[in-house]
Amino acid sequence: MKTVYLDNNATTQVAPEVLEAMLPYFSDLYGNPSSMHSFGGQVAQKLREAREQVAALIGATPDEIIFTSCGTESDNAAIRSALATNPEKRHMVTSRVEHPAIRSLFANMAGQGYRVTELPVDKSGALDMEQLVASLTPDTAVVSLMWANNETGVIFPVEKAAEAVHERGILFHTDAVQSTGKIHFDMKKNVIDMLSISGHKLHAPKGIGVLYVRRGTKFSPFMIGGHQEKGRRGGTENTPSIIGLGKASELAARHLATENTTVRRLRDRLESDLLAHIPQSRVNGDLLQRLPNTTNISFEFVEGEGILLLMNEYGICASSGSACTSGSLQPSHVLRAMGVPFTMAHGSIRFSLSIYNTEEEIDFVIEKLPPIIERLRNMSPYWTSVAQACVSA
Amino acid sequence: MWEYTDKVREHFLNPRNVGEVENADGVAEVGSIACGDALKLSFKLDENKRIKEAMFKTFGCASAIASSSALTEMIKGMTLEEAKQVTNQDIAAFLGGLPQEKMHCSVMGKEALEKAIENYQGAPAKEPGAQIVCECFGVTDREIERAVRENNLATVEDVTNYTKAGGGCGNCHDAIRQIIERVRAEVKPAVQPKLTNIQKIKMIEETLEREIRPSLKHDGGDIELIDVVGNRVIVAVRGACAACKASDITLKHFVEAKLRDLVSPDLIIEEVAP
Numbered sequence: 001m002k003t004v005y006l007d008n009n010a011t012t013q014v015a016p017e018v019l020e021a022m023l024p025y026f027s028d029l030y031g032n033p034s035s036m037h038s039f040g041g042q043v044a045q046k047l048r049e050a051r052e053q054v055a056a057l058i059g060a061t062p063d064e065i066i067f068t069s070c071g072t073e074s075d076n077a078a079i080r081s082a083l084a085t086n087p088e089k090r091h092m093v094t095s096r097v098e099h100p101a102i103r104s105l106f107a108n109m110a111g112q113g114y115r116v117t118e119l120p121v122d123k124s125g126a127l128d129m130e131q132l133v134a135s136l137t138p139d140t141a142v143v144s145l146m147w148a149n150n151e152t153g154v155i156f157p158v159e160k161a162a163e164a165v166h167e168r169g170i171l172f173h174t175d176a177v178q179s180t181g182k183i184h185f186d187m188k189k190n191v192i193d194m195l196s197i198s199g200h201k202l203h204a205p206k207g208i209g210v211l212y213v214r215r216g217t218k219f220s221p222f223m224i225g226g227h228q229e230k231g232r233r234g235g236t237e238n239t240p241s242i243i244g245l246g247k248a249s250e251l252a253a254r255h256l257a258t259e260n261t262t263v264r265r266l267r268d269r270l271e272s273d274l275l276a277h278i279p280q281s282r283v284n285g286d287l288l289q290r291l292p293n294t295t296n297i298s299f300e301f302v303e304g305e306g307i308l309l310l311m312n313e314y315g316i317c318a319s320s321g322s323a324c325t326s327g328s329l330q331p332s333h334v335l336r337a338m339g340v341p342f343t344m345a346h347g348s349i350r351f352s353l354s355i356y357n358t359e360e361e362i363d364f365v366i367e368k369l370p371p372i373i374e375r376l377r378n379m380s381p382y383w384t385s386v387a388q389a390c391v392s393a
Numbered sequence: 394m395w396e397y398t399d400k401v402r403e404h405f406l407n408p409r410n411v412g413e414v415e416n417a418d419g420v421a422e423v424g425s426i427a428c429g430d431a432l433k434l435s436f437k438l439d440e441n442k443r444i445k446e447a448m449f450k451t452f453g454c455a456s457a458i459a460s461s462s463a464l465t466e467m468i469k470g471m472t473l474e475e476a477k478q479v480t481n482q483d484i485a486a487f488l489g490g491l492p493q494e495k496m497h498c499s500v501m502g503k504e505a506l507e508k509a510i511e512n513y514q515g516a517p518a519k520e521p522g523a524q525i526v527c528e529c530f531g532v533t534d535r536e537i538e539r540a541v542r543e544n545n546l547a548t549v550e551d552v553t554n555y556t557k558a559g560g561g562c563g564n565c566h567d568a569i570r571q572i573i574e575r576v577r578a579e580v581k582p583a584v585q586p587k588l589t590n591i592q593k594i595k596m597i598e599e600t601l602e603r604e605i606r607p608s609l610k611h612d613g614g615d616i617e618l619i620d621v622v623g624n625r626v627i628v629a630v631r632g633a634c635a636a637c638k639a640s641d642i643t644l645k646h647f648v649e650a651k652l653r654d655l656v657s658p659d660l661i662i663e664e665v666a667p
Contacts, residue, residue, distance in 0.1 A: 303429065305395075305454035309405065322454070323429035329553065329560030330529070331429070342427040346452075379411050379458060381433035381450035382426055 001315040004361045006270075008201075009150050009178060009294060009352035010319055014244070015203040021247040022205070025240040033237055034228070043239050050246025054210055057249040058176075058195070059186030066211045066229045067242050071177040071198030072101040074211035075144075077222040077233065078194040079105055081213075082142035082171045083114070084220035089141035091115045095127060095156070096337035098146050102175055103333070106144075115139070124286040125154035125338050133164050142171045147179035147195075151321055151334040151350055152285030153294025155179065159190040166191040171217070177201055181252035182259050182291050193217045199241065203354075204248035208241035258355050264292035267353050270362045271295040277370040284321075284340055284348060293353040296321070298344035301383045302376040307349055310372040316365055321348040343382070397455060398489035404459035409466050410448045419513030423505045428530045428557060430457045430498065434505040436468070438513075444468050444476060449505075456488075456495040463487045464502040473510050479503065480543060481555075496555045500540060526568050529561025534572060541576040548573070588657060594621050596656045601628075604651050609634060609643075616648065619665045626652060629665045640664075 005013070031040030033047050051062040068074045079102070083092075094106050096118045110116040117135045121127055127145065136143070143165045148155045162172040173194040179185070181202035187195070194217065199208035213219050213232070225234015275281055280300040299307065304320025311318060321332030323346060330336070331345035340348070351365075377383040397405075413420075417435035424431035430453030439445035447468050449461040463484055468476045481499040485491045491499055523533035540546060540555045549569050553559045559569050588596065598618055609615055614634030620627040628648070634640045641664075649662040 301426070301452065303453050303457075306405070306458060309402075309455050313406070329429065329557055342429075346426070346429050379408065379450060380452040381422065381431055382452055384413075384450070 004314070004316045004357075004364055006351040006353055006357065006361075006365065007317045007319050008354040009153075009350065011200045011206065012203045012354055013356060014200075014205050015248060015251055017251060018204055018244045018247045022240040022244040025243055029239075033239060034226070046243050046246075047237060047239065050242045050249075053246035054197075054249045057253045058180065058197075058212065059188045060212055061215065063230070064187070064212050064215055066213060066232050067237060067245075068209040068211050068223075068233055069207055069238070070209040071099075071175065071196050071201075072209075073223070074196035074198070074209045075099075075101045075173075075175055076105060077211050078173045078196060078213075079109070079142060079144060080222045081218075081220045082173065082194070083109070085218040086141040086171070089139050091117070091137055091139040092141055093117045093119065093132070093135050093143040095119045095121060095145055097121055097125065097149055097151075097154075097334040098144070099150055099175055099177065102144050102146070114141075119145075121154075121337050123339055124289075125149060125152050125284070125334070126286055126289065127156050127161070129157070129161065129164065132161055136165065136168050136170060140168075140170045142173060144173040144175065147174045147176040147185075148183070148291050148294075149285070149334060150178050151332055152296045152338075153178070153291035153352075154285040155183065155289045155291065157289075158192065159185070162190055162192045166193070178291060178294075181249075181256065182293055184256055187212065187214070199245040199248065202248050202252050204245040205241050208238055208245050210245070255355050260292045263353050263355055263357070266357055266359065266362050267293055267295055267351070270351060270353075270365060271297065273366040274369060277366065278373050281373075282344065284335060284338065284344075294350065295352075296348055296350045298340065299347040299349070299373045300343050301380045302347045302373060304347055304349060306376050307347065307369075307372060310375070311365075311369065314364070314368050316368065318352075319350050321350065322346045395456070395492050395495065397459075397492070400487075400489040401456055401459040401491065404462040404488065405455040408449075408458055408462040410446075410462065411450065412448045413450060414446045414448045419509035419511075421505050421508030421512050423508060424453070424501055425531065426452060429453065430501060432457070432461050432501050432505045434461070434464070434502075434509045436509055436513075438473075442472055444471050444473070453498065453501075454495070456491055457498040457501065459488055460484050460491070460498040460502045461505075464506060468506065473513070476506060477510060479506060482544070493551075493554050496544075497557050500555050504536075526572070527556075527558035527561065527565045530557040532556050532558035534568075537569060537572050538576050541573055542579075546573065547577070590621070593657065594618075597621060597626055597652060597660075600652055600655045601648075604655065605648055608647070614640075624657070624659045624661055626660050626662050627665050628662060 029043055031043045033040055033044035051065050054065050055062045092114050094102055106116050119131055145156050145158050145161055147158050158174045165172040171193045174192055175196045177198040180197045193214050195212040197210040200206040219232055221232050223233050228234055228237055282298055284296040284298055304322030308320050321335050323329050323331050335345040414435040414437045418438045420435045422433045433450040436444050436447040447465040449465050451458050451461040467487055481503040484499040484502045523535040526534050536556055537552055537558050544555055546552055549559050549566050552569050559566050613632055615631040617629045619629050630640050644662050652660045
């Protein structure tokens with residue numbers, strides 16, 4: 001059975017070019033870049049190139065790039081550094097819809113005595129700038145707001161937010177794991193202090209991440225060890241993955257236009273056709289301020305896990321914000337923060353595309369999904385009453 | 394991804410008895426859309442008062458649908474008295490087991506069955522005096538008590554897996570903990586844990602040392618554990634006890650009573666043959 005992979009916000013395929021670039025550094029070129037011999041030294045040269053490639057993608061300088069093991073580590077390093085370099089400040093600000101990497105970290109800090117403000121979002125998942133500004137105090141050490149939401153794709157105006165935060169002398173961090181490579185941004189044109197990137201969301205392998213730290217920003221390392229990354233992140237470099245991420249960054253810069261034309265068009269077609277063919281369905285999140293590859297659609301009166309498992313029978317991969325799939329008994333915190341009603345939240349499915357998806361794959365999903373929803377609705381005790389109400393009305 | 398058994402997958406992909414029985418004898422709806430799963434069960438009896446038809450409609454995950462399908466298959470042909478004996482573990486076992494976190498799906502099936510039978514027999518649908526403990530999922534103290542009792546649950550996490558209670562805001566965790574303690578205290582005497590031989594010998598020795606020897610020594614006597622054979626505790630009396638005419642009585646009324654009280658109620662004390 002062919003796999004139709006529409007779960008690219010969970011993880012992505014390693015690009016063939018990336019894999020090819022990495023392979024020699026597992027086998028022949030295994031040297032340690034810190035070594036004094038040229039066998040290791042040649043790897044250090046490749047790491048420099050990779051750092052330049054990543055920097056080029058986001059408009060940073062190479063010395064602003066710290067390689068980490070993943071997005072979660074980058075988030076931890078950023079927030080812990082912000083707190084360590086502002087020891088007198090005890091207040092932190094974030095939003096209610098952050099990825100667990102930030103959410104759990106902030107909750108953990110709250111447990112250690114920090115005061116945490118979680119900013120609400122409106123029905124479309126948008127942030128209220130006035131509330132952000134109102135939350136800032138002289139005691140605020142750091143504000144962390146995600147650039148784009150992993151579940152809905154909704155984009156926060158983080159560059160604007162960073163200005164408001166920065167002019168009050170407060171550090172601003174953004175989790176840009178989902179937005180990097182999907183929307184264009186240039187760190188020379190904003191005042192964001194720290195930014196997290198994850199390799200496996202942009203066709204590099206799992207186990208590699210980046211923390212951008214703006215030049216001049218005080219930094220206190222989280223991972224203490226050797227002199228690697230200029231002492232800002234100890235540990236022998238993951239050379240194949242760093243080189244892979246360099247290549248992936250180069251490709252991402254090249255594919256940025258495709259993401260916003262071809263991928264966006266495929267996403268829009270998938271979305272509008274599903275809405276047209278399936279009654280009582282709707283999109284969660286702002287339609288415009290949104291990543292080009294993501295759509296989060298709720299199908300009323302059915303439960304997400306059943307939809308996923310029936311799609312799985314056709315090899316279609318997506319994810320859901322339902323309680324049954326979250327493992328927490330409650331539907332997604334993002335949908336709850338947006339006030340999506342329970343009847344809708346439990347039946348939410350996220351499709352996230354990539355440049356590797358084809359028209360045929362989208363056609364296939366548009367063909368297979370409506371009968372799946374109908375089948376589950378025919379089993380649902382709520383659907384009959386609604387259907388009857390519609391007939392009698 | 395959940396690790397479902399082939400049987401769960403099969404019942405999810407090909408659910409039996411979906412729908413509503415026409416002119417049903419018993420009907421019940423449990424769960425709610427807010428909670429993420431709900432089940433409507435209906436059944437009809439034949440002339441011998443056995444369940445002739447049972448059908449379901451379920452909103453919920455794959456294991457909720459599979460549990461409902463399994464339940465309707467299981468109860469067909471049963472009398473209501475037989476159906477009342479079906480437990481949530483029976484439903485899970487029918488499916489070859491459910492992931493721990495999904496046991497609440499089998500509990501929902503059991504609840505629906507019970508309420509549908511009550512609906513037919515005209516018993517009160519709501520248990521009198523039940524109090525909502527978990528506001529998020531609308532779970533009562535009675536429901537939690539029963540899940541703890543029937544499934545021998547020990548932690549809040551267990552209770553959440555079986556009833557969903559405590560799976561939301563977490564405010565009721567203390568209340569759930571109290572219910573667990575209360576129920577477990579009730580059932581403890583009935584199901585005393587079976588001791589292994591080593592544990593038993595160790596406990597007997599400890600009890601002799603701590604509770605018995607000091608008193609005997611006070612009177613110039615002593616006791617020594619020679620062997621434990623099944624429930625027979627074989628001892629030798631020493632010192633003043635060995636010559637004491639009342640030592641039989643001491644052994645029965647004092648030593649045996651103490652051991653029965655503190656180790657196991659079926660112990661028999663015997664003096665080693667001289």
